[in-house]
Each structure stands twice: as C-alpha cells, then as structure tokens.
Amino acid sequence: MIREIFSSIMGEGKYIGRRFIFVRFKKCPLNCIYCDEVSKGEGECRVETIPGTRNFEIYNEEEIENRLINVINSLRTPDLFAISFTGGEPLVYAEYIKEYSKILKEDGYKTYLESNGMYPERISFFDYASIDIKLPEHFEGMKDEDYKKLYKNELKTIEKLYNLGSDVFAKIIIMENTSVEFVENIAKDLSDIGNIMLCIQPVTPYGKVRRMPTQKKIFDIMSACGKYVDVMCTPQIHKLLGML
Numbered sequence: 001m002i003r004e005i006f007s008s009i010m011g012e013g014k015y016i017g018r019r020f021i022f023v024r025f026k027k028c029p030l031n032c033i034y035c036d037e038v039s040k041g042e043g044e045c046r047v048e049t050i051p052g053t054r055n056f057e058i059y060n061e062e063e064i065e066n067r068l069i070n071v072i073n074s075l076r077t078p079d080l081f082a083i084s085f086t087g088g089e090p091l092v093y094a095e096y097i098k099e100y101s102k103i104l105k106e107d108g109y110k111t112y113l114e115s116n117g118m119y120p121e122r123i124s125f126f127d128y129a130s131i132d133i134k135l136p137e138h139f140e141g142m143k144d145e146d147y148k149k150l151y152k153n154e155l156k157t158i159e160k161l162y163n164l165g166s167d168v169f170a171k172i173i174i175m176e177n178t179s180v181e182f183v184e185n186i187a188k189d190l191s192d193i194g195n196i197m198l199c200i201q202p203v204t205p206y207g208k209v210r211r212m213p214t215q216k217k218i219f220d221i222m223s224a225c226g227k228y229v230d231v232m233c234t235p236q237i238h239k240l241l242g243m244l
C-alpha cells in the first residue's frame, strides 16, 4: 500500500513552498503519459529517517501501515503545513486514509489530498485537496466515452469536497498541444461549482513527453481561464530545487 514517506517542500499547486510530509501510496488505475511517479509503484516501502535528508530506511509494508502516526511524528518539523496523501492514486486506499486522517486530526495535523478525482464516491473531508483534471492528450488511446466519464467524476469530486468545506482547488497539466478553448471550457465548468482556484501546471518533460508548453500557450490559457476563475501557474518547483 505505502510506497514512501518523506518530508519536503510542496512543489505543486496552491500551497507551493509550504513544508509537507508526503505519504505516497502505490497503485494507480490511470496511465498519464507524463507521470513521474508511476515507476515507483511496486517494490518495498521506504521511510525517511531524518526530515529533508533523503536518507531512507526500507521497511515491509505492514510494519509501516500500523505505525503511520509514529512515523509522521518522527518527521514533524516546526514549519510543517500538512500531511499529503498522494501516489499513485491515494483513493485506491480510501478506507485506510479515512481512518488515519481521523487520528491525525486528533493529533493536530492538517490533511491534504492529492488525487486524480476518479473516485467521487470515496471522498471524505480533507483540510486541503488538489484535484487533477486530466486532458485527452494525457492518455494514449483512451476512448472518448471513458474520458468523458473521468471528467464528470473529477467535477463531482471537486463539488463534493467544496460542499464538505475542504479548501479544494483544481490542477490541469498543460502540454505543448493543449487546446486553449478546451481548458477554457473546464474553467467555465469549475466556476459553476464555486470559487475554485485553478492551477495551470506546465508539464515537466518526462518519458515520452519531450517539451514543455510555450510561454504563449501558458499565458493564453491563463488569460482565457481568468475570465471564469482565479488562476495561477504552478510549475513543479521541487524539481527546480532538486528536492524530492
């Protein structure tokens, strides 16, 4: 279930620069062509020994899963902002996360969900939530009806979190061939839900994806979306800083 636990700077989304503890889960049913975490799906579970050192110890999963709170306490720093449940797709393990979020909240931690939004039926309250809205060009050969179903679920997930009172925002990874009009229509749908911040995240070249979108593409998309929602550009800064 758990792949790794470590302390770092939030490199993406509305809370870029804040200090987080990341709890990364393994599996994911999707296969975004740019995914920089999918290769970390299998194998052992690694836990950072001292926050921010990248020194890891390897554990067997059961050991860590039953001691998650102790591990998080051991990585707590005075600047800690929240605990991010990420992956892979964390809501593959929704029941486990729900149970541990309750204990973490009692211990004074804020929780943060980093999800692809495909499981609205598994949503519970998180203090913060970053929900990706995927684009057709993120997948090789996804059928149109499957994409439409995913998109509907992502909007439902955002709406559910918004109505639960979570500080929820949307994140869209844009690529060099991303259509301005397509993303503008997503911004319009988001504005129908409420005051949802939209983070436009230029893809970081990875795997088959060789290039970032141009500056013009970034600005055109942000201006088009700015007519409907608050927008910010959030490049993956942890990679620029050489951090995990």
Ligand SMILES: C[S@@+](CC[C@H](N)C(=O)[O-])C[C@H]1O[C@@H](n2cnc3c(N)ncnc32)[C@H](O)[C@@H]1O
Pocket: 012, 028, 034, 035, 036, 037, 086, 087, 088, 089, 090, 114, 115, 116, 117, 131, 132, 171, 173, 201, 202, 203, 204, 205, 206, 236
């Ligand atoms: C690895 S995913 C895990 C959480 C969830 N499965 C999701 O997709 O939102 C975390 C975030 O990293 C982003 N990401 C992954 N690879 C990326 C890349 N090469 N460039 C920019 N963002 C990337 C995803 O779009 C997502 O916002």
Ligand SMILES: Nc1nc2[nH]cc(C(=O)O)c2c(=O)[nH]1
Pocket: 008, 009, 010, 011, 012, 022, 037, 086, 087, 114, 238, 243, 244
């Ligand atoms: N520093 C840092 N920030 C992140 N924000 C989202 C991440 C993720 O992979 O979910 C991530 C990550 O992997 N590292």
Ligand code: SF4
Pocket: 028, 029, 030, 031, 032, 035, 036, 037, 038, 087, 088, 089, 116
């Ligand atoms: S949904 Fe998230 S974890 Fe799954 S492949 Fe896409 S970016 Fe990677």
Ligand SMILES: [Mg+2]
Pocket: 036, 037
């Ligand atoms: Mg990452």
